[in-house]
Amino acid sequence: GMPGMSGFEVARRLRQMPTPPALIAVSGYALPEDRAKSAAAGFAAHLAKPVDLDELKEALALAAR
Numbered sequence: 001g002m003p004g005m006s007g008f009e010v011a012r013r014l015r016q017m018p019t020p021p022a023l024i025a026v027s028g029y030a031l032p033e034d035r036a037k038s039a040a041a042g043f044a045a046h047l048a049k050p051v052d053l054d055e056l057k058e059a060l061a062l063a064a065r
Helices: 007-014 032-041 053-064
Strands: 024-027 045-048
Touching: 007 024, 007 032, 024 032, 024 053, 032 045, 045 053
Parallel strands: 024 045
Antiparallel strands: none
16 A cells, blocks of 8 residues: 555565565555565565554564574
8 A cells, every 4th residue: 555666566675685674564454365475575574453562572573583
């Protein structure tokens, strides 16, 4: 739902950086195929809205590794 470019495309482009940042998807879409698209785009985690704080903490810890 972003203007001009999808979050998946943003992630693909960021992953091309010499030192790409860790990415966590936060989305209202959480079907298995949505999660698979996030993983393929390079997201370290895919969290469904509303985000559970414990899940966010866990995803941030995993992404930081």
